[in-house]
Amino acid sequence: xxxxxxxxxxxxxxxxxxxxxxxxxxxxxxxxxxxxxxxxxxxxxxxxxxxxxxxxxxxxxxxxxxxxxxxxxxxxxxxxxxxxxxxxxxxxxxxxxxxxxxxxxxxxxxxxxxxxxxxxxxxxxxxxxxxxxxxxxxxxxxxxxxxxxxxxxxxxxxxxxxxxxxxxxxxxxxxxxxxxxxxxxxxxxxxxxxxxxxxxxxxxxxxxxxxxxxxxxxxxxxxxxxxxxxxxxxxxxxxxxxxxxxxxxxxxxxxxxxxxxxxxxxx
Amino acid sequence: xxxxxxxxxxxxxxxxxxxxxxxxxxxxxxxxxxxxxxxxxxxxxxxxxxxxxxxxxxxxxxxxxxxxxxxxxxxxxxxxxxxxxxxxxxxxxxxxxxxxxxxxxxxxxxxxxxxxxxxxxxxxxxxxxxxxxxxxxxxxxxxxxxxxxxxxxxxxxxxxxxxxxxxxxxxxxxxxxxxxxxxxxxxxxxxxxxxxxxxxxxxxxxxxxxxxxxxxxxxxxxxxxxxxxxxxxxxxxxxxxxxxxxxxxxxxxxxxxxxxxxxxxxxxxxxxxxxxxxxxxxxxxxxxxxxxxxxxxxxxxxxxxxxxxxxxxxxxxxxxxxxxxxxxxxxxxxxxxxxxxxxxxxxxxxxxxxxxxxxxxxxxxxxxxxxxxxxxxxxxxxxxxxxxxxxxxxxxxxxxxxxxxxxxxxxxxxxxxxxxxxxxxxxxxxxx
Numbered sequence: 001x002x003x004x005x006x007x008x009x010x011x012x013x014x015x016x017x018x019x020x021x022x023x024x025x026x027x028x029x030x031x032x033x034x035x036x037x038x039x040x041x042x043x044x045x046x047x048x049x050x051x052x053x054x055x056x057x058x059x060x061x062x063x064x065x066x067x068x069x070x071x072x073x074x075x076x077x078x079x080x081x082x083x084x085x086x087x088x089x090x091x092x093x094x095x096x097x098x099x100x101x102x103x104x105x106x107x108x109x110x111x112x113x114x115x116x117x118x119x120x121x122x123x124x125x126x127x128x129x130x131x132x133x134x135x136x137x138x139x140x141x142x143x144x145x146x147x148x149x150x151x152x153x154x155x156x157x158x159x160x161x162x163x164x165x166x167x168x169x170x171x172x173x174x175x176x177x178x179x180x181x182x183x184x185x186x187x188x189x190x191x192x193x194x195x196x197x198x199x200x201x202x203x204x205x206x207x208x209x210x211x212x213x214x215x216x217x218x219x220x221x222x223x224x225x226x227x228x229x230x231x232x233x234x235x236x237x238x239x240x241x242x243x244x245x246x247x248x249x250x251x252x253x254x255x256x257x258x259x260x261x262x263x264x265x266x267x
Numbered sequence: 268x269x270x271x272x273x274x275x276x277x278x279x280x281x282x283x284x285x286x287x288x289x290x291x292x293x294x295x296x297x298x299x300x301x302x303x304x305x306x307x308x309x310x311x312x313x314x315x316x317x318x319x320x321x322x323x324x325x326x327x328x329x330x331x332x333x334x335x336x337x338x339x340x341x342x343x344x345x346x347x348x349x350x351x352x353x354x355x356x357x358x359x360x361x362x363x364x365x366x367x368x369x370x371x372x373x374x375x376x377x378x379x380x381x382x383x384x385x386x387x388x389x390x391x392x393x394x395x396x397x398x399x400x401x402x403x404x405x406x407x408x409x410x411x412x413x414x415x416x417x418x419x420x421x422x423x424x425x426x427x428x429x430x431x432x433x434x435x436x437x438x439x440x441x442x443x444x445x446x447x448x449x450x451x452x453x454x455x456x457x458x459x460x461x462x463x464x465x466x467x468x469x470x471x472x473x474x475x476x477x478x479x480x481x482x483x484x485x486x487x488x489x490x491x492x493x494x495x496x497x498x499x500x501x502x503x504x505x506x507x508x509x510x511x512x513x514x515x516x517x518x519x520x521x522x523x524x525x526x527x528x529x530x531x532x533x534x535x536x537x538x539x540x541x542x543x544x545x546x547x548x549x550x551x552x553x554x555x556x557x558x559x560x561x562x563x564x565x566x567x568x569x570x571x572x573x574x575x576x577x578x579x580x581x582x583x584x585x586x587x588x589x590x591x592x593x594x595x596x597x598x599x600x601x602x603x604x605x606x607x608x609x610x611x612x613x614x615x616x617x618x619x620x621x622x623x624x625x626x627x628x629x630x631x632x633x634x635x636x637x638x639x640x641x642x643x644x645x646x647x648x649x650x651x652x653x654x655x656x657x658x659x660x661x662x663x664x665x666x667x668x669x670x671x672x673x674x675x676x677x678x679x680x681x682x683x684x685x686x687x688x689x690x691x692x693x694x695x696x697x698x699x
Contacts, residue, residue, distance in 0.1 A: 013523050037526040044524070045321035062526065063501075149273035157275045157344050158284040163323040164331035165535065166350040166528065167286070167343035169275060174349050174496030174527040251322050 003085045010082055011063035012036065012054040015047025019054075021087045023265045024115070028055040029079060031097030031121075032187030033136075033147065033179035034172075035062025038096065041250040042257065050264020054086060058102075060183050068186040072098075072194040076105035083113045092261055096120040096246060097151075097219065098191050107206045108196055118209045118257055121216055121243045123223035124201070124230070128192040136185035143184050144176040153215035153242030168247050201230040208234035209260040211253065213241035235260065278345055278460060279562045286340025300552045301333040319517070320524075320536070330539055334548040338555055342481075342491050345460040345561075346473055349496025350531045352539065353489065353551060357456060357476025358384055359544035360490035364452055364472055366542065367534040368506060369420040371397030376414040376421075378405035378435060379666040380428025383656040385454070386663065402666060405433050406597060411443050420505060422449055426465060427457040429641065430615045430651050430675035431668025432589045434598035434605065441469030448503035456480070456642070457613055461565040463606045466495040472530070479642025480612070483557035483564050487550045492534065496527035509533055515541075564644070567680050569609030574683040575676065575690065579616050584624070584694040586617035589668065612678045613641055615651075618697055621672040625650050628674060628697035634681060634689035646679035646686055 001019050003010045012027075013036040026046055028039040036043070036055035047053040058075055059066035069075045079102055083091050092115045095103030100122035107114040132150075135143035148169050153159070161168050176184070208231045212224035221238055228236035237256045241248035275281070290299050306325045308314035316322040325331050339351040354360040365375070377389055379402040389400035403410040405424055415422075422444040424435040437453060444451040450471035455463070459480045465473045475481055477489035500509040501522050509529045512518040516536055521529040539545050557564075576590045591602035591610055602610045618624040629637050635648040639655055649655060651669050659667065678686065 016517065016519055016524070035526055037524070040525055041322055044319070045316060048316075048319060048321055146273055149275065155276070157281060158286075159288040160286055160333075160337060161340050163350075164325060164333070164336040165339040165343070165352055165531065167340050167348060170343055170347060171349035171496055171525075171527045177497065178499075178526065251324075254322065 003082065005078060005081050005085045008059060008066040009064065010059070010085065011057045012082075012086070013039070013043055015043035015045075015053035015055070017047040017053075020052050023050060023052040024261075025052040025054060025086070025088050025091035026261070027079065027083060027091045027093050028053070029093065029095035029099030029102050030055075030058065030061065031099050032191065033061070033144070033176050033184035035175065037062070037175065038244070038246055040247075042246055042254055045254045046257075046264065049258070051261075054082075054091070056082060060180055068180070068183045070186050070190055072101045072105050072190050073109065075102040075190065076109060079103075079106045080110035080113045090115045092116045092118070094118040094120065094257060097122070097243060098126075098187050101126060101191060101194050105194070105196065107204060107208075108200045111206065114206050116207045116209070116261060118211065118260060119224070119227070120211045120245050120253070121213055121219050121224070122210060122227055123219035124227045125195055126191040126219060128188045133185065133188055133192065136188050139181050139184075144173055147176055147184070148173040150217045151243045152217075153213070153248060154217060156242060156248070162248065162250055168244065172244060172247070198230070202232065204231050207260075209256065210234055210236045211245055211256055212236065212238050213243055213245045213248065214238050215241060216243045216245075218243040275344065275347075281341065281344045282461075282561050283559050285344035286337045298334060298337050298552060298555055301548050303332075303548075304328050320519075328548065329543055329545045330535060332548050332551070335546050335551040338546070338551040338558070339491065341555070341558060342460075342475070343493055346493045346495075347464055347466055348473065348493040349527045351491050351493040352531060352534055353477070353491050353546035355490065355544040355546060356488045357454070357474065357478065357490035358388065360474040360492040361385060361388065361454070363534050363538045363542065363544065364474060364492055365393070365398065365421065367508060367530060367538050368450070369398060370508075372418055373398045374416050374419045375400040375423055376411060376419055377402055378424035378428065379403060379663075380405045380431045380433050380668055381425060382429045382454070383651070383659065386656070386667070387658060390663075391658075404666065405435055408436070408439055408443065411440055415443075415447050415449070419447070419449060422451045424451075424453060425457065426453050426455040426463065427591075427611045427613065428668065429457060429613060430655075430673065432591065432611055432614055433668065434591050434602045434610060436601055437465055437468035437470055437605065441471070444471075445469070448505060450498045457611050458606060459561060459565055461562040462569070462608050462610055466497070468605060471495050471498040477554050478640065480565065480568070481558055481561060482554045483560070483642065483644050484553070485640055485643035485645065487553045489546050489550050489554050494528060494531045498530070500529055513537070564680060565612075566608070568612035568678060571680070571683045571686065572612045572614060572678040573609070575678055575686055576614055578687050578690065579614075582694055584619050584698045586619055586672070588614060588616040590614040613675065614678070615668075615673050615675045617670060617672045618674060620697060624697040625672055625674055627699070628693045631693040631696035632689055633692075634685060635676070641677035643677065644680045646681055647677040649675050651675055
């Protein structure tokens with residue numbers, strides 16, 4: 001479904017159900033050089049369990065045109081405007097990796113738009129190593145290989161996928177490969193640079209869930225747990241997965257988010 | 268492009284391990300055979316979620332099975348694709364691809380150098396369902412381009428044609444397909460991912476008869492269809508089966524559901540569900556036993572073939588040998604570029620003396636088995652004009668590179684000296 005944000009079309013997948021703004025809404029935010037489809041299972045599950053789902057494609061990602069934002073704060077501003085453009089007062093905001101920083105910053109600077117906050121595979125700071133940034137800057141295939149390999153549990157290619165018949169790393173690599181030139185670097189640089197103040201984190205009064213992957217090679221579980229300690233009242237849940245928690249552990253991810261958000265409203 | 272960043276494990280490692288974890292229930296290191304039709308739902312909530320694709324998992328073995336999934340994921344990893352679907356045969360994989368992409372009125376442009384069964388499907392069977400095919404000489408790029416019509420939905424060819432052993436110029440034909448926003452499906456049965464990966468050359472979909480080299484033992488019939496995950500179905504605008512609501516699954520729009528795997532979703536959720544040509548778990552297990560050794564076996568197949576080709580090319584009873592390893596073969600340079608490890612353990616040749624010489628030759632062989640298959644550990648021989656391609660008329664035979672005197676060999680894993688001795692005796696007998 002398309003909305004208009006700042007004059008540009010903004011795509012969001014609604015989980016296979018018509019858009020229903022009266023139900024409690026969840027905005028899912030993807031990671032670097034990815035799109036809404038990383039939330040395939042969660043989108044469909046929550047859309048059929050009493051929630052309005054809006055799995056967005058950030059500007060210049062997936063099916064949303066526009067200019068890639070170069071700072072997490074700009075992406076968060078866009079998310080806030082998206083929630084408004086969708087005709088919602090507020091929404092639960094759930095993000096993974098870069099999307100977790102966007103979700104966090106949306107809660108910090110657009111507090112009234114965020115009902116509950118879920119941060120998946122996250123870290124603060126989310127430092128990106130120089131080789132990764134350099135490869136992304138050059139639009140080298142190495143950048144996508146790094147994101148794919150480190151973005152899943154070690155040797156994920158050598159394990160059975162929870163999704164029968166899908167080679168998760170291969171599918172993720174192909175999704176990365178669809179990114180427009182420069183987008184991966186813009187995203188990674190934004191992650192690397194984002195530093196909210198300690199006061200902003202300590203002052204956050206939003207119910208927050210942090211989900212970590214015990215085999216995450218990018219944002220290790222200790223980093224997620226540390227961030228959860230910084231946010232007052234935040235819960236931390238550790239799942240058996242790498243960085244791509246939603247596809248590597250789809251059912252536990254759904255269960256954790258579901259427990260945190262509580263029941264939706266039956267359609 | 269070479270780079271120093273992390274990569275997935277090498278194909279040799281993937282062939283042994285990809286897609287399998289030690290069994291969570293028993294710790295079994297070998298792939299267990301989940302010989303079951305269905306799966307117990309822990310509760311009604313989970314059952315509903317599985318049926319509605321809100322959560323992944325197994326429901327019924329026509330749709331997916333844990334043993335079959337190991338084979339699918341291993342093949343997807345070996346081909347560097349997004350995912351795969353195993354099928355009852357190679358022909359079922361081809362039908363699944365076509366039925367997922369088009370319906371009545373659809374059109375295929377195909378290489379004329381084809382396995383006889385595929386030619387049957389395209390020339391005789393699919394027209395009954397309103398799908399037509401234009402056959403083009405595999406090397407004539409202008410003919411490929413000229414054959415594309417507004418209703419064309421697929422370009423198709425075999426990586427190495429059977430039995431003509433001509434090499435498909437995948438990069439050039441993929442470029443022609445992509446100029447028209449069309450996908451290229453490659454039957455890579457002869458080359459296997461051990462010798463070359465069509466996705467790296469530009470193909471969009473790959474299929475195999477898993478009965479052949481993937482298994483290597485010739486004890487099962489199976490197929491597999493792999494999606495590279497690169498083709499942009501939405502931008503193409505020619506594939507409503509993937510980009511418009513499907514009433515057969517609650518109005519699902521597959522391209523919204525999954526950007527990289529929309530094709531696989533529809534093929535599994537409609538194609539396997541409704542046509543039902545799934546792979547049995549025992550079959551998957553048996554193919555996996557062969558797949559573990561694929562890279563090692565293919566090297567030996569290729570080495571043996573090189574010796575046989577060299578021997579036949581010098582033999583007085585042989586008019587000519589069709590194999591890209593021969594410098595005068597029309598695809599020699601292309602084969603060296605696309606398949607530096609070698610491209611085919613299949614070869615064909617013309618005997619002096621035509622059909623009668625061919626009959627004497629085949630009947631005198633003792634180590635080679637006379638049968639309709641390729642890609643076995645055992646060396647095989649057949650006379651295509653009277654067997655695999657017997658339904659084709661003379662022009663079609665000629666287009667496929669077959670004459671009355673063509674003999675096809677599939678070189679196995681025996682010692683090459685023994686194979687050459689067997690061939691020598693039979694060649695001598697053929698000229699009497």
